[in-house]
Amino acid sequence: MNYTLNQLRIFLAVVKSQSVTKASEELHLSQPAVSIQLKNFEAQFDIPLTEVIGRKIYITDFGREIATAAESIIEQVHAINYKTLAYKGGMTGKLKISVVSTGKYVMPFFLSDFLSKHAGIELLLDVTNKNRVLESLENNEIDFALVSILPTTINIDRLDLLPNRLFLVGKAGQKVKIKNDVKEQFQSLPLIFREKGSGTRLAMERFFSEQNITVVKKMELTSNEAVKQAILAGLGYSIMPLIGIRNELSNHELEIINVQGLPIKTTWSLVWLAEKKHSPASLSFLEFVSSRKSAIVEQNFSWCEPYYN
Template identity: 30%
Template structure:
């Protein structure tokens, strides 16, 4: 027989719900324990107590893989709502006290890691009581995190058109062709964009925003891409260029130091630089928390100052 509401409230604890949320996210007891700073037996004990209070299992193993049960799915939706409401309450109480305080979970595509710190520096100076966590992902992972609502806000360049999203552009992402300064390619007269793409091109992996932007632009301009190597980060491509493996297209910000040192050169090619925008993105159905709204307002008002700080005279 199910417990009454009062009985259930007496048996459940917020700690159990917090542990459940972590296990449901990771589908792994060990990773949940690591996230929460607990031992795996402690996590298992909390879940057993939760299941006893619920009167039903919330997880089950099929083979060696952990799954959420139907009861667990119902609980997950309720817990997400509860924790969101509590988070909003915390921020609203801070607002009543004349402060912006709370948590801000950001995810950013890897190309944005060169610009986001500048934005965060001025934001945290204005709102020192906000706790920010930043996760760096590729574009495919960013889209997945948007779909599963893992973050308050996502920072990306190529925004999906298939979803109803609110989008705030805040800074140009200037993408340039990059060649090692002693590469013989630079001696070629009338170097064309297609010549550049044919010259041992190093490219990001499938799912990367940089690669997606380049593929879309090349398709629009009837240019062919024939990558020599696929590498998993812009840093890896930069070092591949420095090692003489080939050429690449990178965010201008990622090679600022190497340009100043004379290690790499940006050749003048038709169609370049490519200009895209880094954007702050969140689902249109999502109501911004006070901290989210403060970050959005700050990004909107800082656009010109941020461009000057990041690009200087090139802004």
């Protein structure tokens, strides 16, 4: 047999996702490239590793045994790399962070300098909705989570990073008539919601509940980007985090509509389980963010301040 580490990684990705398409997206490879490597890997075995029924790929029992062995091999390769870097005096290990979807506009700025200084640290970053983030946190599957709404059922410690503000946003130039009655204002607008489980959706619903506002939901979309595109197409309005619409505001494609009671004010916070035993890598990251957060915010998020006044 003459399989490669790359083929092992590809096979593991296919096993975990049970989809060549999803594996190619996860690995940032083309679908044909994944299919070819998977075929070449399977050709080295006399017993099938996968089987395709209809358009769905299934992993055979033998394939799952090979996947377990492959995962062990990959882990050993990582261990060799970590030991080499550690011997040279470098920080090594994995850093596992789960981020609510809008947090993708925040987290990279707190990671960039840290990872450039510690090449031996492998980052596992999951960008998903609030429910999945909290599930990963509660199950101790991650070192840190980035949230804008703190969990109330999990015992956590936290480090506040920067303010989060959510405004009513519409397509530029639509000339919305501002009404004195906030209830009447929202009842006259077609509103676009994020999906259930989203922190932005929760913030919107809390605002409407506190204001005793009944609204008509125009549509529900599953990402911040999808909401932006719908607003740009003139399909409606939404309450959105300022952090995610910088370019559209600068390009005069979207505009903030000043409404009584807005913006909604929350805080971006890095959170972790209160009894978490940090690895050297996660502890080093926490110390880095604690000491550098003011400079990072000043350098990368000062553009937000005029909108807070």
